[in-house]
Each structure stands twice: as C-alpha cells, then as structure tokens.
Amino acid sequence: MAYLEKSFGFSQLVAQLHDARALPRIPSSSIWLCVFGMFVLRLRSFNAIEQELRLSRRWEALVGRRKPSADTLGRVLSLMPSDQLRRFLQQIQRRAWRRKAIHPRAGEAYRVIAVDGHEIGASRARCCPECLVREVRLGQQRVLEYYHRVVVAQWIGVTPAPILDLELVRPKEGEVVAARRLLKRVFLHYSRLVDVISADALYLEASFVRLVLDAGKHVVVVLKQERRDLYRDADRLRSLIEPRLLVEPQRTSRLWDIPDLSSFTTLDRLVRVVWAEEQTRRRQILGGQPKDCVEDKTWVWVTDLPATVVPATKIQRWGHQRWDLENRGFNELVTLWHMDHYFIHDATAIVALLLTLAIAFVTTYLFYERNLKPPVRTHLTRLALASRLRDDLGLLGGASLWSAALLKPG
Numbered sequence: 001m002a003y004l005e006k007s008f009g010f011s012q013l014v015a016q017l018h019d020a021r022a023l024p025r026i027p028s029s030s031i032w033l034c035v036f037g038m039f040v041l042r043l044r045s046f047n048a049i050e051q052e053l054r055l056s057r058r059w060e061a062l063v064g065r066r067k068p069s070a071d072t073l074g075r076v077l078s079l080m081p082s083d084q085l086r087r088f089l090q091q092i093q094r095r096a097w098r099r100k101a102i103h104p105r106a107g108e109a110y111r112v113i114a115v116d117g118h119e120i121g122a123s124r125a126r127c128c129p130e131c132l133v134r135e136v137r138l139g140q141q142r143v144l145e146y147y148h149r150v151v152v153a154q155w156i157g158v159t160p161a162p163i164l165d166l167e168l169v170r171p172k173e174g175e176v177v178a179a180r181r182l183l184k185r186v187f188l189h190y191s192r193l194v195d196v197i198s199a200d201a202l203y204l205e206a207s208f209v210r211l212v213l214d215a216g217k218h219v220v221v222v223l224k225q226e227r228r229d230l231y232r233d234a235d236r237l238r239s240l241i242e243p244r245l246l247v248e249p250q251r252t253s254r255l256w257d258i259p260d261l262s263s264f265t266t267l268d269r270l271v272r273v274v275w276a277e278e279q280t281r282r283r284q285i286l287g288g289q290p291k292d293c294v295e296d297k298t299w300v301w302v303t304d305l306p307a308t309v310v311p312a313t314k315i316q317r318w319g320h321q322r323w324d325l326e327n328r329g330f331n332e333l334v335t336l337w338h339m340d341h342y343f344i345h346d347a348t349a350i351v352a353l354l355l356t357l358a359i360a361f362v363t364t365y366l367f368y369e370r371n372l373k374p375p376v377r378t379h380l381t382r383l384a385l386a387s388r389l390r391d392d393l394g395l396l397g398g399a400s401l402w403s404a405a406l407l408k409p410g
C-alpha cells in the first residue's frame with residue numbers, strides 16, 4: 001500500500017469511488033477494497049473473502065472496521081458505475097507509463113494494442129437480461145447455454161501487459177460492434193499511448209478498420225481465406241515477389257511483402273499484406289522421451305502501415321504477440337486470477353469485477369517487478385507473493401493503512 005500510495009496516489013483514487021446506494025452503511029471505498037484485496041490475494045469467491053473478513057484484527061487494516069458480507073459485496077458491485085473504475089485504471093496506467101514502469105522493448109517506437117474477445121461463465125442454469133445465449137448439444141438433447149463475452153484491449157510487447165479497458169458484448173450484437181464502442185473510448189482516454197491495433201480475422205471489417213484509421217492509428221489484422229478476393233489477390237501476387245528469408249533460433253520464416261492491394265473494396269483504400277510461411281522447431285516430450293519436431297504454419301496479415309515505415313518482420317512480431325496474449329495473457333488471468341468465473345451474475349458487477357481485476361493485476365505486477373529487489377524475487381513467485389501479503393495482513397493486527405478520512409461512511 002505504501003508503494004501504491006507513493007507511485008499512484010492510491011488512496012485518493014479509492015476515495016473517489018461511489019455507488020448508487022441511498023444510505024450506505026459501509027462506504028463504497030471499503031467495499032471496493034475488499035474486492036481489490038480478494039483479487040490481490042487470489043481468493044476464488046465472495047464466500048472465501050467473507051470467511052477472511054470474519055477473522056478479527058486482520059482485514060480492518062485494509063478495509064476499515066465495518067466489513068461487508070458476500071451478499072453486500074455483490075449487491076454494491078452491481079450498483080457501482082463502471083466509468084469511475086475505468087478512470088481509476090486510466091490514472092494508474094498513465095502514471096505507470098510516465099514513470100516508465102510500463103515500457104516497450106528497446107527500440108520499439110509503436111505502442112501496440114491487441115483487441116480480443118473472451119468468454120466468461122457459461123451456464124445452462126442461470127441467466128440475466130444481458131446474457132448471450134446459444135444452443136448446445138447435450139447427449140441427444142439440444143439445450144440453451146447462457147454466457148457473457150467481453151472484448152478486452154491490452155497492450156502487447158510491453159512488460160507487464162496491462163488491460164486498458166473492456167466492453168461487454170450485448171445480446172444480439174456482434175463482437176466487432178462492442179469492440180468499436182471499446183476503441184472509441186480507448187482513443188479518447190489513451191490517445192497518445194496507442195499507435196497500432198492488432199486483431200484477429202473477425203475484425204477485418206471496413207467499419208472497424210476505418211474507425212482506427214480515422215483516429216490516426218494503424219491496424220494489423222489477420223487475413224483468412226474467407227476474405228476471398230483479398231486473400232486470392234495477395235496469394236497470386238506473391239508468386240511474382242521474392243520472399244525474404246528470416247532465420248531465428250526457433251523459427252525460419254519466408255516473408256512476402258505485398259503493397260497496394262485494392263481488393264479490400266469496402267474499405268475504399270489500398271492495403272498492404274504481409275504473408276509469412278513459418279517453420280517452428282519445438283521440443284516435445286512424447287512417452288517420456290524428448291523429441292524435436294517442426295511445425296509448418298502460414299500467417300497472413302493486413303495493414304495500412306507502409307513497408308518503408310514498418311518492415312514485415314515487425315508486422316510478423318506484432319501478429320505473434322497478439323497470439324501470445326491469447327495463450328499466455330488470458331491464461332494467467334483465467335487460471336491464476338479466476339477471470340472467467342462469475343463472482344456474481346450481474347452485467348454491471350461483471351464489468352466492475354473485471355476492471356478491479358485489471359487494477360489488481362497491474363498494480364501487483366508493478367509492485368513485484370519495480371519495488372522488490374531481485375534477490376527477493378528469486379525465491380518468491382508472484383503467486384507466492386499473494387500468500388505473503390495475506391500473512392502481512394495478520395502482522396498489522398488491524399492497524400489502519402489509511403488516514404482516518406478514507407473509510408468514513410459517505
């Protein structure tokens with residue numbers, strides 16, 4: 001908390017939080033700090049945090065003397081406007097960039113954002129008015145399954161890779177529609193911290209690409225065979241161009257750089273296609289024996305950035321970093337931070353929880369990377385840090401971490 005206070009003026013950000021209750025008995029800041037603490041300590045449910053809160057002279061240090069029940073946590077979160085948490089997250093990120101606590105790799109001038117959809121909490125039993133619904137097969141039967149989908153914007157190629165913002169997909173709308181809403185907000189609030197949007201093939205729609213280009217930003221979007229004209233033209237022109245050979249320790253690529261394609265007709269402007277045929281060497285353990293194998297894969301990307309400004313190798317790297325995000329970034333958030341689990345089934349609360357998770361993720365990561373000395377980190381994983389912080393709450397014996405004003409009922 002001292003680190004967060006010094007780096008981000010954390011208590012001031014917490015003090016600004018409010019919710020729609022008429023006569024709150026427990027201040028919004030206390031409620032939110034419980035949820036923040038729940039994520040930082042990687043607890044799995046509101047019931048788990050309720051059990052923790054019942055212990056005497058521990059959590060008072062963080063959340064104050066009035067401690068909420070699991071029900072209260074859920075009820076208040078569903079009354080918490082998400083814009084204030086978005087602002088909270090923005091303040092943290094902007095300060096972290098300014099202090100160079102978040103930074104791109106050396107020599108990288110562009111700040112690249114990946115936009116991706118992620119599903120949370122599929123259930124056949126429970127639904128809410130904002131649920132998405134699909135039919136699934138269950139043995140011989142067809143049953144309805146309810147779920148939520150969220151589009152997340154996350155920096156890639158930087159350490160750590162924090163979430164900028166997120167948006168729920170509403171019933172009966174496409175993911176790209178939600179992503180457009182998300183990006184409009186991202187451009188407004190993070191303008192100078194965003195240069196390039198990297199996205200999956202689903203996003204290769206003129207409306208999406210135009211929104212990005214009109215904001216003065218750039219796109220790198222995966223091209224799949226379904227976009228027949230553009231794919232076919234790029235493939236045909238490829239035979240006229242010599243590929244560039246790129247040899248890396250694990251991967252050999254042949255890269256074709258195809259400029260000025262006019263076959264993305266709905267976009268009404270020329271695009272460039274980067275085509276990569278890759279051979280990646282991997283070591284697999286099969287039947288207890290290590291075995292080297294080679295994987296062939298073709299990747300194709302569409303971009304507006306000219307080759308004179310951004311070489312094909314860099315387009316390829318950005319494209320892969322987005323894919324890494326899918327496999328590693330979300331993986332960590334799902335398996336270790338319980339991202340795809342409903343703590344409560346309510347659309348407002350789901351957004352509040354995910355934004356709080358984003359704040360907990362980036363702040364603990366920065367604390368770990370920027371504040372702990374390297375010898376301490378050698379024997380302490382970020383997961384172990386969570387249980388160490390839990391022990392520390394006990395050591396405080398309930399003595400408040402905050403000035404008296406913060407946790408007063410509003």
Ligand SMILES: [Zn+2]
Binds near residue numbers: 148347
């Ligand atoms: Zn729902």
